[in-house]
Amino acid sequence: MKTDVQVAVIGGGIVGASVLYWLAKMGWTDSVLLERRELTSGSTWHAAGNTTYFGPYPKMTALFAGSIRTYLQAEAESGQSVGFHQTGSLRLAATERELALFHAYAPRYAQLGIPFHIRSPEAVAELHPFLDTTAIYGAAHTPTDGHVDPTGATNALAQAARQHGALIERHCPVKALVREAGKWVLDTPKGKVTAGHVVVATSFWAREMLEPLGLRLPLYPTQHHEIITQALPQIAALDRELPAMRDSWVSCNVRQERDGLLIGIYEKAPEFWALDGIPPDFKEELLPPNMDPLMPHLERLMTRMPLFAQAGIKVVNNGPMCLTPDGLPLIGPVPDREGLWLAAGFNVGIGTGGGSAEILARWMTTGQPPQGLSAIHADRFGKGMDRAAALAAIRDVYARGYELPDAI
Numbered sequence: 001m002k003t004d005v006q007v008a009v010i011g012g013g014i015v016g017a018s019v020l021y022w023l024a025k026m027g028w029t030d031s032v033l034l035e036r037r038e039l040t041s042g043s044t045w046h047a048a049g050n051t052t053y054f055g056p057y058p059k060m061t062a063l064f065a066g067s068i069r070t071y072l073q074a075e076a077e078s079g080q081s082v083g084f085h086q087t088g089s090l091r092l093a094a095t096e097r098e099l100a101l102f103h104a105y106a107p108r109y110a111q112l113g114i115p116f117h118i119r120s121p122e123a124v125a126e127l128h129p130f131l132d133t134t135a136i137y138g139a140a141h142t143p144t145d146g147h148v149d150p151t152g153a154t155n156a157l158a159q160a161a162r163q164h165g166a167l168i169e170r171h172c173p174v175k176a177l178v179r180e181a182g183k184w185v186l187d188t189p190k191g192k193v194t195a196g197h198v199v200v201a202t203s204f205w206a207r208e209m210l211e212p213l214g215l216r217l218p219l220y221p222t223q224h225h226e227i228i229t230q231a232l233p234q235i236a237a238l239d240r241e242l243p244a245m246r247d248s249w250v251s252c253n254v255r256q257e258r259d260g261l262l263i264g265i266y267e268k269a270p271e272f273w274a275l276d277g278i279p280p281d282f283k284e285e286l287l288p289p290n291m292d293p294l295m296p297h298l299e300r301l302m303t304r305m306p307l308f309a310q311a312g313i314k315v316v317n318n319g320p321m322c323l324t325p326d327g328l329p330l331i332g333p334v335p336d337r338e339g340l341w342l343a344a345g346f347n348v349g350i351g352t353g354g355g356s357a358e359i360l361a362r363w364m365t366t367g368q369p370p371q372g373l374s375a376i377h378a379d380r381f382g383k384g385m386d387r388a389a390a391l392a393a394i395r396d397v398y399a400r401g402y403e404l405p406d407a408i
């Protein structure tokens, strides 16, 4: 193992792999990624892979757009498929206010050159024949987004990063991180690694990892469910894949998965997981499902998409997912810790990981912070947050699901 590098990226999920890829592509090839187990073994392997452009903050649309671009670029360079399905997506307007906000968001998409249309309920019904559109006001339609295979995308990024000269060490958990003689020293079972810069991309492990440095990152794992249905003949009969749809009234996202549906739910009373420490032997694991809190949402989904009422449930996945008090990731340098960078706290890590990594890598290689993205800066919570306050805010942000914020 190389023992002295310019950059050590810790964590081999979609975010760490994207950071390694972009650093190497921007010329910082003396970089190594250290992963405690296999690539994707945190939240990435079980994610639904939605990479849709519509987000609640138009300022951040570049992160979504940059992600699909990053994955397709890594696919082209590595030859490894990222499994992109360009289905397009619909963000339903459940209220008049949502529809008005969609109009307010449109200029940002135009600025970035992303196709973005406001569709009438009738047009939505044509795009998605299984939606009951009688109670909606329309939808925002982004026809060029869709979903990827998160594992395929991570492998493509890793392979492309290696082609650019970066290294990856699997089964190499970082046990300690200390500052010595102006460098970072990472202690691993394979030996010590000295690095000028460290990027912490360890998702919900990051808080415990950085506590010994006196940092209190306000990020915690919540439980998040996705449901996959049996195949439905009505879907099998389609000659195209359904667009993904997201709906604040149901508080869920739904996309086609083979000939069935894949549903992700933001319930009103989310549960945390492993608040007192991630089990040291945690592997590629799922958590026991808890259907009761999901039922009100599934009932609403039967109204919005009557076809769902006919679907048998094939799989319920409950996985841990990292959240911060405002639902946005922590990206950038840690104040007063020279050379220490964060790329953690992602709850839409597939949708925003690739684009966020590009921004972080540019920040690291040029020293210039991105313009207009203070909402995601790693230092925005100051010296941290009291645990009870952080948990209350996370519970609230999760429960709000797809509700749009007052300020955009």
Ligand SMILES: Cc1cc2nc3c(=O)[nH]c(=O)nc-3n(C[C@H](O)[C@H](O)[C@H](O)COP(=O)(O)OP(=O)(O)OC[C@H]3O[C@@H](n4cnc5c(N)ncnc54)[C@H](O)[C@@H]3O)c2cc1C
Binding pocket: 010, 011, 012, 013, 014, 015, 016, 034, 035, 036, 037, 038, 039, 040, 041, 042, 043, 044, 045, 046, 047, 048, 049, 050, 051, 172, 173, 174, 175, 201, 202, 203, 204, 205, 209, 223, 224, 225, 226, 264, 317, 318, 319, 320, 321, 322, 343, 344, 345, 346, 347, 348, 349, 350, 351, 352
């Ligand atoms: C059911 C479900 C569905 C989801 N669907 C979507 C979706 O459709 N779209 C979307 O954008 N997001 C989705 N998400 C969220 C998404 O999975 C995460 O945002 C994303 O995977 C986070 O990526 P990451 O790289 O930050 O973290 P992870 O994938 O968790 O990676 C962190 C890595 O760090 C490693 N690590 C930890 N500690 C150490 C250490 N000490 N040394 C070395 N390595 C270490 C871990 O082993 C792990 O591999 C979903 C989540 C769930 C639970």
